Amino acid sequence: xxxxxxxxxxxxAPPEGDPRxxxxxxxxxxxxxxxxxxxxxxxxxxxxxxxxxxxRLWTIFQAGVMAPDSPLPTELRANVLSLSNFIDRHTVGILxxxxxxxxxxxxxxxxxxxAGLLTAPPGTTPPAPTPSQAPPSGRINHSA
Amino acid sequence: MADIKLTATSxxxxxSLNQTTDLxxxxxxxxxxxxxxxxAIDDATAYFASKSLSDRSSDFATRKGEIDQGISSxxxxxxxxxxxxxxxxxxxxxxxxxxxxxxxxxADLTKQFSDLLGQLNxxxxxxxxxxxxxxxxxxDQKLTVRFSEVTTAELTVDARxxxxxxxxxxxxxxxxxxxxxxxxxxxxxxxxxxxxxGFSAIAASRLITTIDSITAAVDTAVSAVRATASNxxxxxxxLQTRSDFSKNxxxxxxxxxxxxxxxxxxxxxxxxxALQTRQQLALKALSFAGQSEQSVLSLxx
Numbered sequence: 001x002x003x004x005x006x007x008x009x010x011x012x013a014p015p016e017g018d019p020r021x022x023x024x025x026x027x028x029x030x031x032x033x034x035x036x037x038x039x040x041x042x043x044x045x046x047x048x049x050x051x052x053x054x055x056r057l058w059t060i061f062q063a064g065v066m067a068p069d070s071p072l073p074t075e076l077r078a079n080v081l082s083l084s085n086f087i088d089r090h091t092v093g094i095l096x097x098x099x100x101x102x103x104x105x106x107x108x109x110x111x112x113x114x115a116g117l118l119t120a121p122p123g124t125t126p127p128a129p130t131p132s133q134a135p136p137s138g139r140i141n142h143s144a
Numbered sequence: 145m146a147d148i149k150l151t152a153t154s155x156x157x158x159x160s161l162n163q164t165t166d167l168x169x170x171x172x173x174x175x176x177x178x179x180x181x182x183x184a185i186d187d188a189t190a191y192f193a194s195k196s197l198s199d200r201s202s203d204f205a206t207r208k209g210e211i212d213q214g215i216s217s218x219x220x221x222x223x224x225x226x227x228x229x230x231x232x233x234x235x236x237x238x239x240x241x242x243x244x245x246x247x248x249x250x251a252d253l254t255k256q257f258s259d260l261l262g263q264l265n266x267x268x269x270x271x272x273x274x275x276x277x278x279x280x281x282x283x284d285q286k287l288t289v290r291f292s293e294v295t296t297a298e299l300t301v302d303a304r305x306x307x308x309x310x311x312x313x314x315x316x317x318x319x320x321x322x323x324x325x326x327x328x329x330x331x332x333x334x335x336x337x338x339x340x341x342g343f344s345a346i347a348a349s350r351l352i353t354t355i356d357s358i359t360a361a362v363d364t365a366v367s368a369v370r371a372t373a374s375n376x377x378x379x380x381x382x383l384q385t386r387s388d389f390s391k392n393x394x395x396x397x398x399x400x401x402x403x404x405x406x407x408x409x410x411x412x413x414x415x416x417x418a419l420q421t422r423q424q425l426a427l428k429a430l431s432f433a434g435q436s437e438q439s440v441l442s443l444x445x
Contacts, residue, residue, distance in 0.1 A: 013441050019431035026440045052212065057443055059208060062390060063201035064433025072430050078404045079421040080432060085388050086409040086417075088208070092387040095215045096380050105411045112418035116425030 023061070024117035030054040031110035034103045041100040048098065054106055055091045058084045083109060198436060204389050207292065211383055213274060214289035218301065218380045221278040224271035225373040228279075228306055231264045232369060236362045242343040243355050254326065254342025261308040261322030268306055279306045279372065291386050299386070301379050304372050311365035329358050 014021050030053060037043070037050040062084035064070065065077045072080075087106065094102045235257060242253045268280040276285055278301060285303040290296075305311075309320035312329065320328070326342060346354050394406045409417060433440065 013445060016437055016441065019433070019437045019440075020429065022437050022440055023431050023433070026444060029444045053443055055208060056205060057440065059204045060201050060436050060439055060443075061432040063198075063204055064436060066200065066390060066394070072432070073424070073428070074404060076421065076424045076428075076430070078406065079417050079424065081390055081394065081404065082407040082409050082417055083414060083421065085390055085406055086414045088387050088389055089384070090411075090414075092211055092215065092384050095212055096219070096384055105414060109414060109418045112415075112422045113425065116422035117431070119422075119426035121427055121429045 020117050024114040026057055027110040027114035027117070030057050031107045031114070034107050034110070038100045038103045038107070041098070044098070047100075048095065051091055051094050051098075051103070051106075054110070055087065058087045062088075083113075198439065201433075201436065201439070207290065207389055208387075210289045211291075211387055214287055214299070214301075214383050215380055217273040217276050217278060217287050218376050218383070220271055220273040222373060222376040222380070224267055224279055225306065225369050225376065227267055228264055228369050229366060229373070231260055231267065232311075232362055232366045235260050235264075236359050236366075239355050239358045239362065243352060245343070247344050250344040251342065254344065257342070258322030258326045261312075261325050264306075264308045265322075276303075278303045278376070281305055289383060292389070297386070299379065299382060301376070304375075306369055306372060308365075311368055312361050329361060330354065332357070 014025050016022065030050070033050040034054055037047040041047055061080060065072055065080045065084075070077055087109070090102070090105065238253050238257050238260065242250055242257075245253055265280075269277070271277055271279055276287055278285065278287060281303050287301040287303075288298055289300075290298040305318055307318050308322065308325050310318040312325055330342070330346065343355075391406060394404055407413065407417070
């Protein structure tokens, strides 16, 4: 579906098992690619690819927070849905008229949300500073 | 009020119901921490919760993909109409210069005129996006974009025919070649015949009126092209304004006890909500789509 791109070493995906960290990483990675696309808008294919991947990521979140049995507090779900709805409309606007400055808000949203996800909530093990090597945090149960 | 008396059976039922609730809760907390569930046999509740999430996610992705494709098709067609507009302007220029040209130049202009018509047709032929061409056929192709799985709302854009033969209706039919169209134009305006020889065959006495009628035909074509461009542009705008995917689902959810309101954000609002969401996330160990961790990871691999 997407052309394969070489992934630089510093964007190495975290190990599976900590969705919070995975989602935070994915948002950061999407923001990084958007910022890259913004710097070289003449590469139209890469530009649109970054925008579409970010859209797809938010679509997964959108579907997740819309589950009637979502464990997230209502207020948080409403916020994430409002954001994903904004991202839907904004992304379609970018596809129709791809201007580099339109990526600013997408990058900012991703970085804010990633910062929230990558913050250890009170009473949990904080994520290790080097995500690529760190073991999953203690509350994760790998066995069934 | 009298005490509610439970029979042994109903008490047992209630107990097992409570246990089921506990189990469901435990499943949920495992799901939110990203426990992988491979098949329905491992853990049915988790499996179907996870499956419904990925189904919903792919439903959305399909709808969004259609909008994405729709915009790309419309943009392809729109940019071709812009080029068509330029070619038609050149055509008019060529016809006008034939008014004052000598015989040799007229022969050259004749060739240019029919070449430009040919270019217009091949340009339109190239304006297809993923097999759909919205501007070179008479309506057997169309673009359909559905907005939602739950409602029947959709946008249909019928193809229009901007080929030279269809725009300049002097004769020869929609798929006529450049020289056929020029011949037909000359025949219509210049009864003297010998149309195949082009501009140089027009009798001097009829030269001005003939060329005026040709430029009038080109002007009509230009307005048809501009009308199409404006139609395509407004459909792109419509796709932009119709790109909210979750409202219908939210309405279904709010029918329950869960009161969710979906705000329409502008950029400033989005910034504020993002900030607020960041703070909320920093306080609770929750993730958005725990059971979809793999699909998140695979997006960037």
